[in-house]
Amino acid sequence: MLTFLEDPDLRLIFFGGKGGVGKTTCAAATALHHALHSPQNSVLLVSTDPAHSLVDSLGSFHLPDNLTAKEFNAQQALKSFQAQHRDKFVEIAARGSFFDEEDIRQVLELSLPGLDELMALLEIAGWVETQSYTQIIVDTAPTGHTLRLLTIPGLIRNWLKALDALMEKHRFMQQRFRGAYQPDEMDRFLASLTDKVKQVESLLHHTRLCRFVPVMLAEEIVISETLKLLGELRRRQIPVVEIIVNRLYPESSCPRCAAGYQRQRQLLAELASLSSTSDYVWWGLPLFPDEIRGANLATLWKRATALELTPSGPATIQMASPPFVENPYPCPTTAPTFLIFAGKGGVGKSTVASATALRLAREFPERRCLLFSTDPAHSLSACLKLPVGPRPVHLAPGLTAIEIDAPGEFAAFKKRYRQDLERFFQSTLKNIDVPFDRQVLERLLDLSPPGLDEIMALVIVLDFLDQGSFDLFILDAAPTGHLLRLLELPELIDEWLKTFFGILLKYQLAFRFPSLSQEMVKISRKVKLLRKMWQDPVKTALYTVSILTEMAFQETSDLLAACNRQGLWTPVLFLNQATPASDCPLCAALNRREALIRAKYQESFAKLHQTVIYRQTTPRGLDLLDELGKALYLPRTREDCNGAAHDLSALSS
Known part of the structure; x- marks a missing residue:
């Protein structure tokens, strides 16, 4: 029951x-x-x-x-909550801090989105x-x-x-x-x-x-x-x-x-x-x-x-069937700096991202590729059949993977802030009421908007770019709802960083927190760079992955509309887990149903290249993912390279 x-x-x-x-x-x-x-x-x-x-x-x-x-x-x-209680928050803050009303309003306005x-x-x-x-x-x-x-x-x-x-x-x-x-x-x-x-x-x-x-x-x-x-x-x-x-x-x-x-x-x-x-x-x-x-x-x-779950003897390894792909996408001829793989949960983003990373590592041996995830529920380790964690792991020549621990990075940032704060309170103090204003400063980062941790994770990736550690970054993104929030975060985080750092400058505290101030300036600079890169079709492309169901079609439509608003280039749509034609009654019924949805994709997104990946045993491990990567993309030719470079130049201008 x-x-x-x-x-x-x-x-x-x-x-x-x-x-x-x-x-x-x-x-x-x-x-x-x-x-x-x-x-x-x-x-x-x-x-x-x-x-x-x-x-x-x-x-x-x-x-x-x-x-x-x-x-x-x-x-x-949240808007209703803000309208009802904003004045109370300002009154509370004004009672116990050395901040003025403008500071308080800015901090609270930017931190309240965490309440949604x-x-x-x-x-x-x-x-x-x-x-x-x-x-x-x-x-x-x-x-x-x-x-x-x-x-x-x-x-x-x-x-x-x-x-x-x-x-x-x-x-x-x-x-x-x-x-x-x-x-x-x-x-x-x-x-x-x-x-x-x-x-x-x-x-x-x-x-x-x-x-x-x-x-x-x-x-x-x-x-x-x-x-x-x-x-x-x-x-x-x-x-x-x-x-x-x-x-x-x-x-x-x-x-x-x-x-x-x-x-x-x-x-x-x-x-x-x-x-x-x-x-x-x-x-x-x-x-x-x-x-x-x-x-x-x-x-x-x-x-x-x-279901009666009963253990069995040692499992026999069952090889996946050869990849069956229809209308493969032309392999990128001038690889961008960022490739983002996005879509509804469960459509195979991690699989397609990993297969693409292996293919691009082969196609561009002169470029060093980083496959990474910021999703709180990482899937790369399970997909690759290799332990991937917060430290870079070498996968193949020219290819490295990492699952960034965003909460851990933010915790380390807060620890560095507390250390700076401790040094500050051990120095000469002026116009600071130690017992109470110390509490205010200690809790200031608790008023930061959620999502700062994910942005800091992306800052790590941009650090790799600055250091010249990698040239090509392939992001296995979180499912649609989480990704849409992430795409909107840079602007919010940038505003919060400006406000936070502005307060430190206003009250002559910035020089008291030298390492923190430098780090915040760096994060702000990287956030601006990230926003600029994501809106540049020469440097960033978002590859959409979906499946042939009505619910996936609706969510994909929302995702592509949001990408259009954010200025992200979305050249290709991978339709995964399709059922080929068959005499089997179940497979035939699935194929007929999926054909109707496929027609909707073709009508609604006619300008996107649409690649169909037919259902197979889930490819896991480097060898099977490598085979899928070969099937997903057409070989590069010299003519393709010249044409793509011309197309991208026109697009960027």
Whole structure:
């Protein structure tokens, strides 16, 4: 029995996992099940993914009257929050710091965007507390973004501590000159926000009211990411009972389906050998010939079957079939400085990025290539079958890989700031009230906007460029919603850095923090360089990866529109995981469905080169990725080189 469908005590159910595994489908089907089976209850289906898919999943299906679907607009909620409380934040800051009102407004205006992710959690907690809905089903963003969402309560606690530190001087002065301090509206406001954050954390840990349901595929990269997610959920004491394994092949005489079935069973048997898997109940969903959308959602869970994970003997290595690619893309003849691989989660960005990196390393032996990821849920190690971490790892002649630890880089930056601060307070002080203004300065970085860590990760890459360590940088980007935020970050971060450094200069503190000041100037310069490079088609290209489903088509459309607004050049669209024509009923049905979506891509993005990559056993490891890289791109010729150089020159001008 799927307890998240039957347990009447559950009030909050999250569906999460790697992008593209079917989270939205499972969340929508669960909400519809609760609404149809309990018409006396009110059910809310809400998405917290910045790249929403709920509307695409539901289609034109008419929802039951007791089911509400909502794609949460965090930015709109944040604007409302700012409008309501901005004056309170300014008043709090003005009470306890040596900053003037202009400084305070600038810092708070630029740090408040970090609250947008909190808005969703606060809103959900409020709905649960007021019992606005009997059940709330949450469709979350892909793993990396979800993990950030789950860390938000801790980040906001630090943010509130920074504000509370600004109040300490005011409290002390009131106590000293009036003999007592009576908490006022500002104290009550901070206490209220603190209580709400505690309520959110309490709700997330509540084993009777809350449930997190991971959704996954029986694929190596997805399994690797799911195990990381389960470890983090366990560490944060967020209850998990069942895990859904989606898109399982049936037993079949079709060679392609039979190979898929055997490979999935082998991977599930390997998964069963891990002791931690016994803590959960496993359920499987089949690979459906039709895309599960609209009215089909009502029957999804009728096809779920319990899975018995049993370990097997040593696995036999099954080689992938030769890559089958239609309309390969002309190999870049004048390699840019930056190649960004982007798209919906689960479409194969890491695979295509890795294969491209190997191909370009062969094509441009005179150039040193760096394949890197800033996604909080890295996939390069699983894709390459090599341990890749925060230190560069040599893969092949001319090719290096790195998975940058963005939070770790920011933590190191904060440590250097604290060291500078300590030296400052040991020196001669003028016009600084040590007990209180020290707290203000210590907490100043806690008011920085989220995303500064990711920008600092990209600064590391630009350091490699400055040092001449590498010439070509290939970014395996986070899924669409996270990437869109990253593309918009440089402007915000640049403004914050200007404000922060301006404050240090204004109060003659910059010379007190020499290393920090130099580092902030460097980051600001690199952010400007990054923005300029991304908008230069000679230096940067964004290669889009997608699959042939309606939901992927809609998200790809949003991504390409955003890239156009940001001035990014998007010359090619890789349509991955396509099903070739076949006599197999399942493969034939998939092929017919995908042909309709392919026609939509061709009509909507006629100016983009479209390369189709047909479904095969997932290529992992350098040898198989190298074969895929050869198939993805046409060989370079002298004529191609001359023509491409002319085209790029015209484009850049």
